[in-house]
Amino acid sequence: MDFSFTEEQRDFRSALRQLVDKEIIPVANEWERTGRYPTEIVARLRDMGLFGITTPEEYGGLALDMVSFTLVYEELARGWMGIAGILGSHNLACWMIARHGTEEQKQQWLPRLASGECRTGIGLTEPGAGTDLQGIKTTATRDGDDYVIRGTKTWITNARHANVLPVLVKTDPSTSPAHKGMSILLVDTTTPGFEVQRDLGKLGYKGTESCEIFLDEVRVPASTLLGGVEGRGMQQALSGLEIGRLNIAGRSVGIAQASYDAALDYSRQRTAFGKPISDFQAIQLKLADIATQLQAARLMTYWAAAKADSGARVDGEAGMAKYFASETAITASLEAMRIHGGYGYSTEFNVERYYRDAPLMSIGEGTNDIMRTVIAKALVNGSVTVG
Incomplete structure (x- = not known):
């Protein structure tokens, strides 16, 4: 088993690290504290082609391999997890369109x-339906050549910046099992009745918005029905979440590394007591635990x-x-805070931000209990064997 990166992947990681070290880490704490949207960073992501990492080359994307895809999220989350979130939802939606969409779509x-000219996210979660999609x-009711959508979505990343949003709906609410009546519609966000109602307050995951959307x-x-056939929405969403868990695992590794x-x-x-605290065995044991779990x-x-x-x-x-890496991120951020002592609780140090960002990784793309x-x-x- 070879776990080394190719030369191309190492060069790609180096470019990402330069971006993170020079342009993200120096501003992350202040911009998060003031609620400033990272417009300049988004522009740099666009310039690097990172809005197209899951889009095939024939449509202008980078079509990255999954290892390089995961590297993007590890490195960005090492600097500021919210930045990784901006790309995460966008590229998940692009992957779904590329994988399941009609040629016209x-x-x-x-x-x-x-190219980043347009932005997207994904509209799955509702106030009463998260894990249980x-x-x-x-609902989306067929009316001639149209569908009429009624409902509410919540915790939608990129909601205020999306030009199109794949929205999971029930096109046949009476079907049993329910997933056979579910579809995804590619909703132009300028359509009348589409309203971003409010931004949700969050413990962490700042930098990008998480919103409630009302579809009236x-x-x-x-023609906006993803793939052109009703009843495939659940399978389309779940196939996207499968690669989305690599995104979350990568972000978790980034938080743990930071x-x-x-x-x-x-x-x-x-x-x-006259010497660096790294000389004390209690601190050494914590560092050893963090490093070992991180590398695993x-x-x-x-x-x-x-x-x-x-x-x-x-x-x-x-x-x-996703399960192991997200739990590692939570543990690593807590132990890093403890090593910092009282300063770990101060907003002047990055570790309190890591501690606030890490728990979301155990929830996003399916809770760890579901995992x-x-x-x-x-x-x-038998699809996974151990040993």
Whole structure:
């Protein structure tokens, strides 16, 4: 098993690190504190082509391999997790359009999405339906050549900046099981009745907005039905979430890496009783635990990403990576805060931000309890073997 990066991947990582170190880390704390949207950083992401990392080359994208895809999120989250979120939802939607859309839908949206001229996200979650997507209440009723959408979506990243939003709806609410009556519509956000109602306050994950959206008699052409066939929305969403878990695993590794770096640097600089606190065994044990879990999370994450590059389904592997890496991020950020002592609780130090950002990774793209059931099913059906 070879876990090393190719020369091209190492060069790509180096370019990402330069961006993060020079243009993101120096401003992250202040911009988050003031609620400033990272317009300049978004422009740099656009210039680097990062809005097209899941878009095929024939539509103007980079079509990155899954290892490089995961690298993007690790490096960006190491600097500011909210920045990774801006790209995450966008590229997940692009992947779904590229994978499941009609040729007309791909031609209409992918070139502009890949260039960053247009932006997107994904409208799945509702006030009463997060993990249980089959419980959504948003409906789309066929009316001649149109669908009329009624409902509410919540926790929608990029909502205020999206030009098109894939929205999960029930086109046949009476069908059982419910997933057979679910579809995805590509909704132009300028359509009358589409309203971003409010930004939701959050513990962490700042820099990008998370909004509630109201769809009040939103009329869209039938041609916006993703793939052109009703009843496939649940499968389309779940296939996207599979690679989305690599995104979350990568972000988790980035947060854990940033936590480790901060803890190690601080332990070398901070003195107590006449010597650096890194000389004390209690601190050394914490550093050893963080570093070991971090490296294990990184190896598991890129193992899953490499398998995805083989074309195989990676429900179990991506679930394992997301589960383990996100728990590692939570532990690493907490231990880094403890190593900082009282300063770890200060907004002048980055570790308090890592501590606030990390918990979302155990929730996003499926809670970790759900991940454990996904992993178990993959073990039972034999799609993942251990040993």
